[in-house]
Amino acid sequence: MSKRTDFACRSEAGDRPAILFATISIGGGHVATARAMAEAVERHYPGCYELAVSDYMKDLGVTGLDRLHKGFWRRALRFPVVARAGQRVIDSVPRVTITGQRRILRGFARAAAEHLMPSPPRLIVSNHGLITSGLAEAKRLYGLDVPVLTFATEPHGISAYWADPRADHIVAPSEEVRRDLVRFGMPEEKTAVVGYPVGQAFLAAPTKAEARARLALPDRFTCLVSFGGEGVAESDPRAVVRALLDAEPAPQVVMITGRNQALRKRLSTLESREDRLRIEGFTDEVACYLAASDVFIGKAGPASVYEALAVGRPALLTGYTALNERGVVRFVEEEGLGHFTRTPEKLQRAVGRYASDPALLEEVARRRQHLGLPSMTEQLAHHIVRYATG
Numbered sequence: 238m239s240k241r242t243d244f245a246c247r248s249e250a251g252d253r254p255a256i257l258f259a260t261i262s263i264g265g266g267h268v269a270t271a272r273a274m275a276e277a278v279e280r281h282y283p284g285c286y287e288l289a290v291s292d293y294m295k296d297l298g299v300t301g302l303d304r305l306h307k308g309f310w311r312r313a314l315r316f317p318v319v320a321r322a323g324q325r326v327i328d329s330v331p332r333v334t335i336t337g338q339r340r341i342l343r344g345f346a347r348a349a350a351e352h353l354m355p356s357p358p359r360l361i362v363s364n365h366g367l368i369t370s371g372l373a374e375a376k377r378l379y380g381l382d383v384p385v386l387t388f389a390t391e392p393h394g395i396s397a398y399w400a401d402p403r404a405d406h407i408v409a410p411s412e413e414v415r416r417d418l419v420r421f422g423m424p425e426e427k428t429a430v431v432g433y434p435v436g437q438a439f440l441a442a443p444t445k446a447e448a449r450a451r452l453a454l455p456d457r458f459t460c461l462v463s464f465g466g467e468g469v470a471e472s473d474p475r476a477v478v479r480a481l482l483d484a485e486p487a488p489q490v491v492m493i494t495g496r497n498q499a500l501r502k503r504l505s506t507l508e509s510r511e512d513r514l515r516i517e518g519f520t521d522e523v524a525c526y527l528a529a530s531d532v533f534i535g536k537a538g539p540a541s542v543y544e545a546l547a548v549g550r551p552a553l554l555t556g557y558t559a560l561n562e563r564g565v566v567r568f569v570e571e572e573g574l575g576h577f578t579r580t581p582e583k584l585q586r587a588v589g590r591y592a593s594d595p596a597l598l599e600e601v602a603r604r605r606q607h608l609g610l611p612s613m614t615e616q617l618a619h620h621i622v623r624y625a626t627g
Contacts, residue, residue, distance in 0.1 A: 255358035256286050256625060259330075259372070261303070261365045263310050265495070266540030268292070269392050271364050273434035277618035285361070286625075293368055297348045302341070306367065313558055320559045324396050331397035331421040334472075335370065338398055342371035343378070350379035357383045360625040364388045366399035373403035386624045388617070389414055392433050392539050393564025397421040400439070409619060410613075411566075431620050432613025433539070438524035439547040441609050448528035452513070455489060458592045461550075462492040462496065462519035462528035462543060474500060475507065477555060478535070480581035482511060484588045489513040491526055524548065532591050533575075534584065540612060542569065547610045549602035551575040553587050573604050587613040 256278065260271040268290070275288045292306050294303040306329065313320035327334045349372060353361075363369045375381040385405045389395055392410040399407070400421035407423060409415035410433040419425050442448070442596045449456055460481050464474065474492070494501040496519050504516050520526070527533060533545035537557040545552050552575035557563050569575040570575055578584035591597050 253285065253287045254623070254625070256288050256360045256362060257293075257358045258288070258290040258362045258364070259368045260363070260542055261289065261294060261306065263294040263307050263365075264461040264538060266390055266538055267365055269436065269540040269544070270388065271362070272436055272579045273614060274364075274388065274617060274621060276437055277434060277614050278621055280304045280624055281615060281618045285622075293349075296347070297352055299348050301344045307477065315424075317556070317558045321563075324560050328397045328421070331400060334397050335401050335422070338367065338370050339374055341365060342374055345371040346374035346378060350375040350381045353381055353383055354379075357381075358620070359384075361385045361623060362388060364390050366396070366401070369399070369404050369407070370401040373401055373405075377403065386621060386622065388434075389418065390539065391482060391561040391564075392543070393568055394559075394561035396559075396561065399423075402427075407626060408617065410528065429620065431617045433543055433610065434614045434617050435543055435547045435610045437525070439527065439544045439553060440614065442524050442528040442548045445528060445531075448525045451525060452522070452529050454529050455490070458486060458488040459530045460488050460490045460588060461526050461533050461545075462490060463533070463535040464497070465494060474504065476581045477584065478504065478507060478514065480585040481534070482513060482587045482590060484592065486592045487513065487591070487597075488531075488588060488592055489515075491517065491530065493517045493520060493526065495519050532588060534578075534588075537565040537569070539565050542575075543610065546574055546605045546608060549605055551591060551598065551601040553584060555579065555584060570607075574601055 255417060258271040258275050260267045260526055262268050272288045274289050278286060279288055360373060363372060363385055369387045374384050374386055387404055387407040389399050389407055389409050390473050391414060393413060395414045395417050400418045400423040402422050402424055406427050407418060407430060409418060409430050412430050415430050462477060478490060478492060481488060482489055490513060494516060501518050509513060527545055527548040527550055530550055532553055533550045534553045534555060535541055537554045542552045551568050554566050554575060554577050566577045568578060576587050578587050
């Protein structure tokens, strides 16, 4: 089995102690929260730690399992009903779920132990249930001796596969999630509630005028449409774009297609005929595009929604994949932070209301301040460092 170990994960004498953020690059949410946590640690403890964010299964060379898992999620994005049914089955038999995944992850556990044991980091922060369970197996079977803190990336509707009772410590972003983890079998004393981390680019986004100038966008009501890192949505992207362009007052539309090159190509013909439409592929400028926009439109991925809220933009959600995303829809509507706009007609009406009444935008910006996302992000950094030094 080939392995890649060229990412920073060392703590030799004289070096700064290392913290490895082990994640899986699936969609965009896991990597986004891993980077947000690493960034927060560096911001509040500058120069104290050697920090690395790793797509860990892939970087170890456990490519078969990595491709299988990522392929399953891409299929789930195209057939959400299958994802929801699968989660219900998993959640109905949590002990069977955990036992099964431990067996599946033994190859990963062995590879992780071989990589980490010669020069272990001070702490591993996992933000994926499979990584957590695999590292727990590495400890049990191969004697790995590294503390593992898990951040559960789902703020609502978490699945049972996160709740491996052998995990060292799991941080939940909400009390709802902590209760679900305990219900699935996680020992209560191993859990804590801290909050949801968001990257500094979103917490300190530029003003709308600055962002539009930087991106060369005209100064008019703007809709940012994103279907996540994979660029896949339950709704028809062309129907969504057409409904937005036909809305009154007439907005401009920026659509981010993520890694979906085929979608970008299909929409390029529409872009060539519409001067109010801009199509972008995968980009690191999402915070700037959010700052330049008036509303965020997309599926209910937790990271995308919380990033939009951090910038103060209403979330108009066109669909959801798994049950955790259904929880995001419920949260947004109950907190008055956006709407579930399942059809193009509903989306068009919602955009028209926000475009016609700036007070609605101001109300969402006011309400999102009560979420305390900057404070949550900072407190999570402190929690990680306390665990690393404890």
